[in-house]
Structure formats: C-alpha cells, structure tokens
Amino acid sequence: MRDLPQHRPVLAGMAYNGFSEAGVRLEALPEGHLLHVLGAIEPSVLAAELVKAGFAKSSIRKAGFRQWFVAGDEPLVPTSLDALVAGLAGKAFVMDQSHGRVRIGVSGRSSRALLSRGTAVDLDPSVFPEGHSVMTMVGHLSVQIVRTGDDSFELTVLRSFAESLWDDLTHMAASAEKDGV
Template sequence: MPDLPTSKPVLAGKIVLRSETIRLEALPEGHLLHVMGATTSEEITTHLLAVGLKESSVRPAGYRQWFVVGNEQLAQSQRQALANALSGRAFICDQSHGRIRILVSGPDAARMLNKGTALDLYPSSFPEGCSAMTLFGHISVQLTRTGMNDFELTVLRSFAESLYEELEALTRSHGAERLAL
C-alpha cells in the first residue's frame, strides 16, 4: 500500500520578523470552522464554552456566517459536539485544512496594513474584535483586529506563501529583522 501524503504546515520554515514597532509571524494551523445558519455569535460562543473550546474566538464572515478559530487542532468529538449543539440552527464546515492565519502586530501594524488594503483601520472605525473580508493587494483575506495593535489575516492556503512574502517585504521596510531564536 502506498504511503499516504503527510500534512505539512504551509508556512513551515517562514521566519518571524520584528522591530520595535512591528512583528510578523505565521500562527499555528489549529482550527477554523465555518458556521452558517440562523444563529448568533453569542449563541456560538455559549456552545463553544459548553464543549470546552474556551480559547476559540468567533468572527463574523458574512450574512449569517462566522469563523470559529483557535490555535489547537480539534478532535472529531469536539467538532461533532459543537455540530450537535447547533443542530437545527446552523451547519459547520471544517476549513482548518484550507485556511492559514498570519499575525501582524505592533504600533505600526495598522499603517503597514493600510499599504495593502483600503479598510480604515483606525481604532474608532475598526475596533478590537472587528473583522472584515477584504483584499490585500490582489489576495482575498479576512482581516481581524485582535488587540489594539494586533491584526490577524486569514487567507486561503494556496495564497498563504504569496501573502506572507508580501507582508515580509512591507515588514522589512519598517526596519524589521529576523527574530533571534
């Protein structure tokens, strides 16, 4: 029987860049669930807590659509427990294998990201917890503000390397260098 292909993180080996004002890093390929249906983010959050997913966050992804993201990989039993909890109200589609998350943080993060997207990233217009589907250059991403100076970009797996390389160039233009391990 031939060996089955092994899963390799798409951004494995990508370096973390940082300066005093900016940081770029690939996040773990944990989980990303696409939830669709007649529910609310509050209801999803309640069900996440009930099935033991306290570290996951819920992000709007369109009309009656949300992404549930986290750094840990989920067991089939956890996904099934969430699907059962939302049964009759929403459906879940596991997108963990198809989307990659990248973190851009630091005081210059918003200014740097504005070089690639048309979103107004001022905190009054795009506060912490806000999420939007947008383009970064020619690549479609979901951009989420996860902290005052922290942004997470979620991108389709096939575009992850290209996006990361664009972000590397922008980060280096802000004086960032390879993080010493």
C-alpha cells in the same frame, strides 16, 4: 513511497521581525482549527454551544451575513466537532476549514501602517476596534482581517495563498522601511 502525504504547516519556520526598530512582527500562527459556521444564529448562542462542545478558547469572527469563523490554536478534536454539529443542528451548519486556511499574526506599533499599504479598510481603532473583523482584499488576495489588540491583527487566508500573502507582507514592510514610514 508513502501512501499518505505528511502534514507540514505551510508557513513552518517563517518569522519576520523588522520595519523601523521592530515596528512590525509577522508570525505564522498555529494551524489549530478553523470552523466556518453558517446560519441564523446569534453570536451569544454560538459562543454557548462552543463552550459546551469544548471550544472555550476559540474566538468567533464575523465572516459575512450569517457567517462566522471559529478560530483557535488547538488541533481539532473530532468528538468536539461532532458535539458542536449536534448542538447547532437546525440552527446552523458547520464546515471544518482547518486544513484549508492559514492564520498570520501582524503586530507592532507599525502594523496598522503596514496593512494600510495593502488594503483600503480603515483600521483606525475608533472605526475598527478590537474584536472587529472584515473580509477584504490585501493586494490581490481575499483575506479576513481581525483586530486582536491595540497594535495586533490576525489575517486568515486560503492555504494555497498563504506563502504569497507572507511574501506580500514582507515586501510591503521592506518598502515601508525604505520609504521611512
């Protein structure tokens, strides 16, 4: 018997291409790193500290009042996390959420239509442009939605709800296909 559990990505092997001639693609994104930053710090200052600490490829997403998620595909390096914590000392707190949250990519020309079936957020590009994020509900699950491109979004959900969100998204896509959306 093993002493320590082995890490397995929660959505390992999941892929979904469908809904009106590839109008939607669901993708389990790499379980790299996700940091929750809290404090009275400007995003530009946070971005500079991220670069200094080795998180240059990470993105900053607003997660609430004076709260941000820092997400990236690369695994978390403890020395980088330590450098970020030291750089933000007295300005903000950093909590590693890498093992507690999962990111799902939703893309394709029908991605906005799919997401509008599960949330009340207006995802029109004129209201919700690229780089915008919002904490909302998709069905009964609390999710952060980020627009990452014209027809692409990233959803971040608590790890224990990732499979449920995936199932909800595939069911919404199947229902939309049936409805001829």
